[in-house]
Each structure stands twice: as C-alpha cells, then as structure tokens.
Amino acid sequence: KAGVTQTPRYLIKTRxxxxxxxxxxxSGHRSxxxxxxxxxxxxQFLFEYFSETQRNKGNFPGRFSGRQFSNSRSExxxxxxxxxxxxxxxxxxxxxxxxxxxxxxxxxxxxxxLVL
Amino acid sequence: GQNIDQPTEMxxxxxxxxxxxxxxxxxxxxxxxxxxxxxxxxxxxLSYNVLDGLEEKGRFSSFLSRSKGYSYLxxxxxxxxxxxxxxxxxxxxxxxxxxxxxGGTRLMVKP
Numbered sequence: 245k246a247g248v249t250q251t252p253r254y255l256i257k258t259r260x261x262x263x264x265x266x267x268x269x270x271s272g273h274r275s276x277x278x279x280x281x282x283x284x285x286x287x288q289f290l291f292e293y294f295s296e297t298q299r300n301k302g303n304f305p306g307r308f309s310g311r312q313f314s315n316s317r318s319e320x321x322x323x324x325x326x327x328x329x330x331x332x333x334x335x336x337x338x339x340x341x342x343x344x345x346x347x348x349x350x351x352x353x354x355x356x357x358l359v360l
Numbered sequence: 361g362q363n364i365d366q367p368t369e370m371x372x373x374x375x376x377x378x379x380x381x382x383x384x385x386x387x388x389x390x391x392x393x394x395x396x397x398x399x400x401x402x403x404x405x406l407s408y409n410v411l412d413g414l415e416e417k418g419r420f421s422s423f424l425s426r427s428k429g430y431s432y433l434x435x436x437x438x439x440x441x442x443x444x445x446x447x448x449x450x451x452x453x454x455x456x457x458x459x460x461x462x463g464g465t466r467l468m469v470k471p
Contacts, residue, residue: 275457287461300456344410351402
C-alpha cells in the first residue's frame with residue numbers, strides 16, 4: 245500500500261505571497277490532519293479534515309486554511325506569508341472512523357517551506 | 361489544555377538499553393503514541409498505548425500508567441541507526457483525532 249504523499253517537497257516563497265500544499269492520504273484513509281513543525285515550537289496541530297469537512301482546528305491564525313476533496317486528498321493554503329511561517333508542514337492520514345490503534349496517524353514526508 | 365513533557369536530549373551507547381520518559385496532563389485521555397523521527401524525515405509510528413501496561417514490539421517497548429500520566433519508551437540493544445528524535449503524542453477525547461506532541465527527545469547513540 246502506498247504511503248502518504250505530499251507535494252511539493254520543497255518550496256521557497258517571499259513575504260506576502262501565498263502557498264498551497266497538497267497531501268494524498270493512504271488509500272482507504274478518510275481523515276487528513278495537518279501539522280506545522282519548527283525547531284522552536286515542535287509539532288503543532290493545524291487542522292483535521294474528514295469527509296470534506298473540517299473536523300478540528302488548532303490555534304493558528306485565519307491565514308492558514310485547508311480543504312479536502314471527495315477522493316480524500318487535501319490541500320492547505322497559507323496566505324500573506326510571514327517569515328515565521330518557515331517550517332516543515334506535515335500531513336498525516338488515518339481511517340477516520342476507527343477506534344484506538346486503528347486511528348493511528350501515518351505521516352507523509354512533509355513540505356519544507358522557506359519564506360524569505 | 362494539554363501539557364506533555366519529555367527530556368530534550370539523551371545519550372546512550374550502542375548495545376545498551378535506554379528509557380525515554382514522557383509525562384502528560386490531559387482532561388480526556390484517549391491514547392498515547394510514540395513516533396520516531398530521523399533528521400529531515402517524517403515521523404514514523406512506533407507504538408500505541410491506551411491501557412495500563414507494557415506493549416512490546418521487537419527491540420522497542422512502551423509502557424503506560426494512566427493514573428500517573430506517565431509513559432516510557434524502552435529501546436533495547438541500541439543500534440547506531442536508533443539515533444533520532446522520539447516524539448510522545450497524546451490524543452484527547454475532547455479534541456477528536458488531534459494529536460498533541462511533546463517537544464521530542466533527541467537520542468544520540470555512540471559507539
């Protein structure tokens with residue numbers, strides 16, 4: 245079974261621009277969660293999508309948004325980029341309706357974003 | 361909110377055993393996960409605990425005490441490739457599928 249894939253793997257943007265990142269979950273997984281990882285803050289939850297609906301949201305400003313398509317693929321968008329948005333953006337997929345260990349999240353390789 | 365603490369760094373010798381501790385505070389505990397993350401790579405799933413006790417998986421074991429808000433990851437017969445960050449993450453009943461991560465423990469295995 246193919247794992248979680250993310251595109252692009254690397255991205256360089258300048259302040260004020262916007263960016264869209266893509267995530268394709270493991271086949272059969274319907275939940276996609278997004279995380280931001282920085283050296284200072286560690287791994288922080290952005291949001292989770294299930295069945296094209298945002299099911300959960302972390303403490304990030306409205307500049308961070310996302311969506312999910314009917315095939316469970318997800319995108320996240322960051323508008324008006326700031327220097328502090330430089331980070332590794334990870335998406336993780338899980339079944340979405342299981343219990344316990346069946347809801348383990350599996351991570352993609354991440355998109356490394358550098359904002360100049 | 362949730363609070364998850366784990367040591368920042370640990371060093372151990374190849375062939376030895378190391379225990380990485382994690383303490384947490386959460387209002388609606390619904391599972392604890394351990395992930396391994398090599399530098400520049402994505403976290404990979406190691407173990408899951410939701411009931412008290414020890415879960416063994418090869419050279420890795422994970423223990424949970426819900427009453428103490430405490431878990432540890434035990435790595436036996438350490439190999440150089442075990443040098444990585446180990447992330448403790450907790451799922452809360454009140455937060456859906458969201459995982460809250462500790463800051464990670466960077467383990468260095470020396471010859």
